[in-house]
Amino acid sequence: MKLKRPTLLLDKEKCLHNIQKMKEKADKNGVKFRPHFKTHQSAEVGEWFRDAGVEAITVSSVTMARYFASHGWKDISIAFPVNFAEVDEINELAKTIRLNLLIESMESFIFVEDNIHPKIGIYLKIDAGYQRTGIAVEDHEKILVLILEIMHARHHEFEGLLLHNGNTYHAKSVDEIRQIHTQSMIKIKALKDFLSLHDIVPKISSGDTPSMSILNDFSGIDEIRPGNFVFYDVMQQKLGSCTFGDIAVALACPVVAKNNERNELVIYGGAIHLSKDFITDNDGNRIFGLVVFFDKTGWEEPLENTFVKSLSQEHGIIKTTPELVNKIKIGSFVGILPVHSCLTVHQMREFYSLKNEKITTYLSC
Amino acid sequence: MKLKRPTLLLDKEKCLHNIQKMKEKADKNGVKFRPHFKTHQSAEVGEWFRDAGVEAITVSSVTMARYFASHGWKDISIAFPVNFAEVDEINELAKTIRLNLLIESMESFIFVEDNIHPKIGIYLKIDAGYQRTGIAVEDHEKILVLILEIMHARHHEFEGLLLHNGNTYHAKSVDEIRQIHTQSMIKIKALKDFLSLHDIVPKISSGDTPSMSILNDFSGIDEIRPGNFVFYDVMQQKLGSCTFGDIAVALACPVVAKNNERNELVIYGGAIHLSKDFITDNDGNRIFGLVVFFDKTGWEEPLENTFVKSLSQEHGIIKTTPELVNKIKIGSFVGILPVHSCLTVHQMREFYSLKNEKITTYLSC
Numbered sequence: 048m049k050l051k052r053p054t055l056l057l058d059k060e061k062c063l064h065n066i067q068k069m070k071e072k073a074d075k076n077g078v079k080f081r082p083h084f085k086t087h088q089s090a091e092v093g094e095w096f097r098d099a100g101v102e103a104i105t106v107s108s109v110t111m112a113r114y115f116a117s118h119g120w121k122d123i124s125i126a127f128p129v130n131f132a133e134v135d136e137i138n139e140l141a142k143t144i145r146l147n148l149l150i151e152s153m154e155s156f157i158f159v160e161d162n163i164h165p166k167i168g169i170y171l172k173i174d175a176g177y178q179r180t181g182i183a184v185e186d187h188e189k190i191l192v193l194i195l196e197i198m199h200a201r202h203h204e205f206e207g208l209l210l211h212n213g214n215t216y217h218a219k220s221v222d223e224i225r226q227i228h229t230q231s232m233i234k235i236k237a238l239k240d241f242l243s244l245h246d247i248v249p250k251i252s253s254g255d256t257p258s259m260s261i262l263n264d265f266s267g268i269d270e271i272r273p274g275n276f277v278f279y280d281v282m283q284q285k286l287g288s289c290t291f292g293d294i295a296v297a298l299a300c301p302v303v304a305k306n307n308e309r310n311e312l313v314i315y316g317g318a319i320h321l322s323k324d325f326i327t328d329n330d331g332n333r334i335f336g337l338v339v340f341f342d343k344t345g346w347e348e349p350l351e352n353t354f355v356k357s358l359s360q361e362h363g364i365i366k367t368t369p370e371l372v373n374k375i376k377i378g379s380f381v382g383i384l385p386v387h388s389c390l391t392v393h394q395m396r397e398f399y400s401l402k403n404e405k406i407t408t409y410l411s412c
Numbered sequence: 413m414k415l416k417r418p419t420l421l422l423d424k425e426k427c428l429h430n431i432q433k434m435k436e437k438a439d440k441n442g443v444k445f446r447p448h449f450k451t452h453q454s455a456e457v458g459e460w461f462r463d464a465g466v467e468a469i470t471v472s473s474v475t476m477a478r479y480f481a482s483h484g485w486k487d488i489s490i491a492f493p494v495n496f497a498e499v500d501e502i503n504e505l506a507k508t509i510r511l512n513l514l515i516e517s518m519e520s521f522i523f524v525e526d527n528i529h530p531k532i533g534i535y536l537k538i539d540a541g542y543q544r545t546g547i548a549v550e551d552h553e554k555i556l557v558l559i560l561e562i563m564h565a566r567h568h569e570f571e572g573l574l575l576h577n578g579n580t581y582h583a584k585s586v587d588e589i590r591q592i593h594t595q596s597m598i599k600i601k602a603l604k605d606f607l608s609l610h611d612i613v614p615k616i617s618s619g620d621t622p623s624m625s626i627l628n629d630f631s632g633i634d635e636i637r638p639g640n641f642v643f644y645d646v647m648q649q650k651l652g653s654c655t656f657g658d659i660a661v662a663l664a665c666p667v668v669a670k671n672n673e674r675n676e677l678v679i680y681g682g683a684i685h686l687s688k689d690f691i692t693d694n695d696g697n698r699i700f701g702l703v704v705f706f707d708k709t710g711w712e713e714p715l716e717n718t719f720v721k722s723l724s725q726e727h728g729i730i731k732t733t734p735e736l737v738n739k740i741k742i743g744s745f746v747g748i749l750p751v752h753s754c755l756t757v758h759q760m761r762e763f764y765s766l767k768n769e770k771i772t773t774y775l776s777c
Contacts, residue, residue, distance in 0.1 A: 051497045052475070085725060107726045108680075110417070127726055128668035130680050131743035132416045151669050154742045172669075179722075179729060180669050180678050213724070303493035304516050304545050313545050315473075315495050319758045323688040357544075359578070360450060360754055361472045361492055364544060377519045378496035389725055393684045412777040 048403040050380050053320040054299045055395040057278075057406060058345045061295035063095055065276050069259065070099045076265040081105050081124060083254065083274025086389045088408035089398070090118040092277065105254070105272045109133045109140070114409035116144050123147070124170065124252075126209065126272060128180060129155055134162050141165035147206045151181050156196055159203065168206035169197050170252065173238070175231035177213040184210075184234040187241045194247055207250030207269065210235070215257040221287040228258045232267050239267075260288035280388035281337050282326055296398065297339055297346050297382035298391060300363065302375055310372045311356075312365040316383060318358045322390035332356065336383040338365055345401055346382045355383060413768040415745050418685040419664045420760040422643075422771060423710050426660035428460055430641050434624065435464045441630040446470050446489060448619065448639025451754045453773035454763070455483040457642065470619070470637045474498045474505070479774035481509050488512070489535065489617075491574065491637060493545060494520055499527050506530035512571045516546050521561055524568065533571035534562050535617065538603070540596035542578040549575075549599040552606045559612055572615030572634065575600070580622040586652040593623045597632050604632075625653035645753035646702050647691055661763065662704055662711050662747035663756060665728065667740055675737045676721075677730040681748060683723045687755035697721065701748040703730055710766055711747045720748060 048054075066082075073080035082096055083105040093104070093115060103122035106112045112123045113136065124147035129137070140146055147168035150156050159169065171193055174181030182190055190208075197205045212231050218224045235251060242249060253259075254272030260283070265271065278296045279289040300316030325333040336355035339346040353367040363383070367375075375381065385391035392398070398406040413419075431447075438445035447461060448470040458469070458480060468487035471477045477488045478501065489512035494502070505511055512533035515521050524534065536558055539546030547555055555573075562570045577596050583589045600616060607614060618624075619637030625648070630636065643661045644654040665681030690698040701720035704711040718732040728748070732740075740746065750756035757763070763771040 049497075051501075052473075052495065108417075127680070128678060130417065130666050130668050132414075132666050132745075136416075152742065155669070158743065178674070179724070179727065180671075183673075301495050301497050303495050304520070306545075308548075309543070313493060315492070318687065318689070318755055322683065323755075324683070359544070360758070362544065377517065378523065380497075390683055390688070393725070 048399060050299050050301070052301065053316045053395075055391065055398045056297050056299055056382070057398040057400055058295045058297075059095075059400050061293060062092065062277060065279065065293060065295060066095055066099050069273060069276050070101065072259075072263070073265075073271055076268075078265050078268055079103065079270040081252070081270050081272050082277070083107070083126065083272050084115060085111065086274040086392060087277050088392055088410065089406055090115065090409075091406045093118060093120065105274070109136050111409055112146065113140055116140055121145060124168075124206075124272070125149060126170075126211070128172065129159060131158055131162075138162075138164055141167050149209060153193065153196070156193060160200055163203070166202050166204065168204045169200070170206045170209040171197065173208045173210045173235075175210045175212060175234055176227065177211060179211075179213060181210065184231075184238055187238060190238065191242065191245060191247075194242070194249065198247075205249070207252055208235075208238075209252045212253065212255045212258055215255050216282070216286070218257065218286060221261055224257045224261050224286065228262060235267060256283060257286045257288045275389060278388040278392070280391075281334070281384050281386045282324070285326055291348055291384070294384050294388075296388050296391065297384055298336070298395070299341070299380050299382055302377050302379050302381060305372055305375070305377060307372055310367050310369055312367060312372060312375055312381075314363040314365060314381065314383070315361060316363040317361040319360055320391070320394050321355070321358060321363070321383060321385055322387060322394055323358060324387035324390055326386055328354075334386065335363070336385055338367070339382040339384060341380065341382055349384060413764060415664050415666070417666065418681045418760075420756065420763045421662050421664055421747070422763040422765055423660045423662075424765050426658060427457065427642060430644065430658060430660060431460055431464050434638060434641050435466065437624075437628070438636055441633075443630050443633055444468065444635040446617070446635050446637050447642070448472070448491065448637050449480060450476065451639040451757060452642050453757055453775065454771055455480065455774075456771045458483060458485070470639070474501050476774055477511065478505055481505055486510060489533075489571075489637070490514060491576070493537065494524060496523055496527075503527075503529055506532050514574060518558065518561070521558060525565055528568070531567050531569065533569045534565070535571045535574040536562065538573045538575045538600075540575045540577060540599055541592065542576060544576075544578060546575070549596075549603055552603060555603065556607065556610060556612075559607070559614065563612075570614070572617055573600070573603075574617045577618065577620045577623055580620050581647070581651070583622065583651060586626055589622045589626050589651065593627060600632060621648060622651045622653045640754060643753040643757070645756075646699070646749050646751045647689070650691055656713055656749070659749050659753075661753050661756065662749055663701070663760070664706070664745050664747055667742055667744050667746060670737055670740075670742060672737055675732050675734055677732060677737060677740060677746075679728040679730060679746065679748070680726060681728040682726040684725055685756070685759050686720070686723060686728070686748065686750055687752060687759055688723060689752035689755055691751055693719075699751065700728065701750055703732070704747040704749060706745065706747055714749060
């Protein structure tokens with residue numbers, strides 16, 4: 048392939064390996080594997096999951112649910128609080144597939160009960176510590192009241208309790224990720240003990256990539272919904288979820304200028320390609336991506352002492368060493384391992400495999 | 413219009429006012445107005461500039477240049493270091509319009525000289541303090557050597573020196589913006605004095621929105637290229653470039669959940685809609701957008717003590733007051749004034765006017 052401008056490359060072998068590994072872990076633990084498709088956003092990548100035996104999926108919007116339903120997926124959970132304004136699309140979709148929606152308030156339950164007519168599944172969103180959305184896991188009474196309402200719904204079904212321990216993304220070590228998971232499961236256990244007094248035994252759906260990658264024991268969980276693991280990224284490597292060798296996407300970017308005094312390279316590859324997500328290294332530097340060279344079979348390990356230090360709309364600035372700034376020529380292409388692959392995929396809207404096959408997503412034109 | 417999901421609304425009256433004001437300022441100063449179109453990215457908004465008498469424009473990529481050329485623009489500067497890999501597209505485009513490219517090194521000049529065949533204009537990129545790209549303004553000899561090469565080019569033309577004082581975006585006050593501009597112009601003056609000894613009188617093209625909005629005197633400048641001013645945003649308001657009333661775009665977002673204990677609203681509207689750019693307030697809070705109510709003619713001033721405090725892929729979390737968290741209902745829509753309108757426009761790829769007219773961009777499907 049003749050590269051012309053920033054192009055997202057996907058290493059299919061690494062991706063298949065990531066899928067296989069998570070599927071095996073789910074099977075070994077006897078939990079249902081309902082991967083989140085918001086990372087890859089692609090019907091073709093979805094088929095690789097189907098080939099691995101996956102039948103049920105998670106998405107983050109009605110738009111994405113419609114796209115995957117049109118590609119043959121019959122069991123889809125929208126892990127996002129129900130958006131009342133999309134009631135027509137939800138009703139249409141729920142006629143043709145098993146659709147699970149997410150609620151976290153009586154207002155939302157009443158809306159769904161009154162306005163969604165085909166039978167759907169309803170998850171109740173529980174906040175086990177992340178403090179983004181959901182009912183606080185300690186609020187046993189409030190949770191009980193809502194579960195009872197859902198269980199007595201006209202014709203919808205209670206699908207279980209859904210949690211997302213997104214606070215693992217802020218952990219400073221693998222041990223802290225384990226602690227966050229353990230603390231959350233202790234609280235979930237207390238909730239389940241309380242609910243069992245009322246003869247309610249809810250299924251538990253959980254799913255952040257750091258916990259699902261690092262833990263081997265999923266006791267207390269019935270279903271897992273990780274998404275990012277399909278490609279991983281620099282943030283996950285820093286968290287300890289994966290190695291650099293597991294990262295399955297890299298943005299190929301042309302070098303357009305150099306500054307030998309500052310040991311900097313300017314690439315065509317900016318916020319509109321990578322997104323502005325960053326991690327902070329131990330010296331306090333913001334890192335918007337790491338840099339790799341391409342070889343015949345894909346790309347190498349990240350270059351040492353080299354990182355994307357800033358992004359404008361179309362520009363990226365790479366800080367590197369005197370040796371590399373001399374070696375890398377204007378007009379050559381380098382690869383950028385993204386900090387947050389979900390957002391980079393969303394920015395780019397299509398990939399190319401290493402064999403030059405174009406892979407589209409739900410937003411490809 | 414029945415809103416269903418995050419939708420970017422454009423107040424045409426505010427936008428026309430912003431265009432008119434900048435055009436008048438350019439005319440009054442006798443400088444050429446070559447607005448940057450990377451903010452709006454839209455042929456239709458481009459026509460509003462044409463109606464105001466604009467004939468020459470700036471873009472940030474070959475892709476964008478081709479789009480605007482296909483919509484009748486005949487004089488386009490690509491204010492981005494030339495990307496060798498797009499040589500075919502550049503040659504094609506330069507056959508039909510006046511195209512100006514940007515270089516900052518001998519390597520790039522030689523590439524252009526050897527590979528671009530139709531006559532083009534060449535700007536030399538000067539770094540007057542921002543330290544992103546360009547030759548340091550103090551490096552008189554290096555600049556002279558490159559100008560002489562360009563002036564003796566086979567058939568290309570020397571278009572002038574191009575600078576972008578992007579460091580004004582980090583200023584803490586309007587006075588600091590004035591100082592950055594003044595310092596940069598003192599250095600440019602010294603460079604021009606040096607070049608005049610060699611009988612070279614280069615045109616100066618400058619263009620950051622903060623300086624162009626705040627200053628009234630453009631002495632020493634021949635051409636201005638601001639872009640963001642067409643819509644402005646929360647970052648520009650904080651810098652002092654505009655008032656809240658000048659901000660011409662707002663993202664309409666459905667409220668999907670609430671947390672009364674934390675005084676938080678959850679909206680459908682995340683990083684994929686707004687981008688992850690943020691400003692930091694005086695208390696150290698990251699602000700990803702401000703919140704407005706819609707009224708019959710558009711939207712009101714931002715709500716007090718209320719801001720978007722975090723963004724995930726599709727979620728936004730609004731921190732607000734006990735009164736507002738009670739008042740705002742799940743299922744209603746609020747408006748978000750973006751922190752960085754260029755990136756929000758890029759994320760959304762289309763707008764709707766307040767009269768419900770769809771406005772497309774170069775990336776609309």
